[in-house]
Amino acid sequence: MTTKTLRLPENLRQAVQELSVAEHIEEATAMRKLLSMGYERFLADQYRAGHISLREVASRLEVSLSDALERLQHLGITGNTGAADTLASLESLRPE
Amino acid sequence: MTNCVRMITMEHMNVAMDADCLIKLTKAGLKEAICDVWHVVIPPLVRDETVTRGRGLPDAEQIQANIDSERIIVAEGNPDGQIKHHIKGEDAVLELFRGGGFDAIASDDARFVRRLRTLAVPHAVPAVLVVRMFRERVLTVEEALDALDALRGHINADQYAVARVIVAGEEGR
Numbered sequence: 001m002t003t004k005t006l007r008l009p010e011n012l013r014q015a016v017q018e019l020s021v022a023e024h025i026e027e028a029t030a031m032r033k034l035l036s037m038g039y040e041r042f043l044a045d046q047y048r049a050g051h052i053s054l055r056e057v058a059s060r061l062e063v064s065l066s067d068a069l070e071r072l073q074h075l076g077i078t079g080n081t082g083a084a085d086t087l088a089s090l091e092s093l094r095p096e
Numbered sequence: 097m098t099n100c101v102r103m104i105t106m107e108h109m110n111v112a113m114d115a116d117c118l119i120k121l122t123k124a125g126l127k128e129a130i131c132d133v134w135h136v137v138i139p140p141l142v143r144d145e146t147v148t149r150g151r152g153l154p155d156a157e158q159i160q161a162n163i164d165s166e167r168i169i170v171a172e173g174n175p176d177g178q179i180k181h182h183i184k185g186e187d188a189v190l191e192l193f194r195g196g197g198f199d200a201i202a203s204d205d206a207r208f209v210r211r212l213r214t215l216a217v218p219h220a221v222p223a224v225l226v227v228r229m230f231r232e233r234v235l236t237v238e239e240a241l242d243a244l245d246a247l248r249g250h251i252n253a254d255q256y257a258v259a260r261v262i263v264a265g266e267e268g269r
Contacts, residue, residue: 050207050210053116053205055116064150064156065115066146067150069120078249078250078253080252081206081221081251082252083254083255083258085206086224086254086258090262092213092217092218093200093219093228094218
């Protein structure tokens with residue numbers, strides 16, 4: 001692990017303390033947990049926007065593809081191919 | 097019409113599939129139905145991504161069982177017999193497709209799907225596989241809607257909605 005020094009606004013300092021008390025963990029552990037949750041949310045947003053693939057999400061979270069899918073689902077993201085992709089997909093196939 | 101009779105009325109489509117699509121179909125419980133009507137082929141890298149790196153997970157074991165029973169075929173080399181080492185499964189799937197003999201690539205990754213559109217490569221997102229089975233009368237309208245409902249928790253809401261509208265709209269044609 002590396003050591004980083006950062007300034008926290010009051011609301012984030014309180015958030016760290018709140019998590020620390022709620023889960024009976026040290027503030028440093030609480031901070032790492034919040035950072036990790038934030039990073040997961042960031043990756044989920046990147047995936048939803050189609051900027052990164054499921055593989056990249058899995059790789060950055062150091063989990064399997066299956067676990068990455070479940071984590072994304074937990075955050076309410078169930079795939080990143082939308083209506084236009086679906087219609088284009090249908091049209092791209094040879095006629096039945 | 098029984099499933100057996102329905103299957104032989106449908107022309108087999110050869111599909112090169114990526115890990116994203118394979119895992120979603122497995123989680124939705126649709127992999128067997130898809131593999132019954134199409135030849136699903138994956139490159140070794142996709143096997144590694146879904147089975148080797150997912151060891152111990154239920155879907156990894158199911159995929160391995162399908163590979164063992166040859167319902168899913170692992171293409172071990174390119175037409176020259178060479179195995180290229182790709183970093184990305186998508187590149188391996190695209191190379192597999194370009195080797196010839198495939199009708200489409202199945203994927204549910206937005207970036208890969210857009211790349212396939214740009215390259216004019218026929219492709220199918222998971223819900224489109226279901227729509228296609230419905231259109232070819234492999235699935236009844238009720239079965240197709242049930243299959244889409246099973247997929248719902250694993251695909252984008254818009255993909256689900258579009259596919260559902262298509263199936264419901266074509267009912268009785």
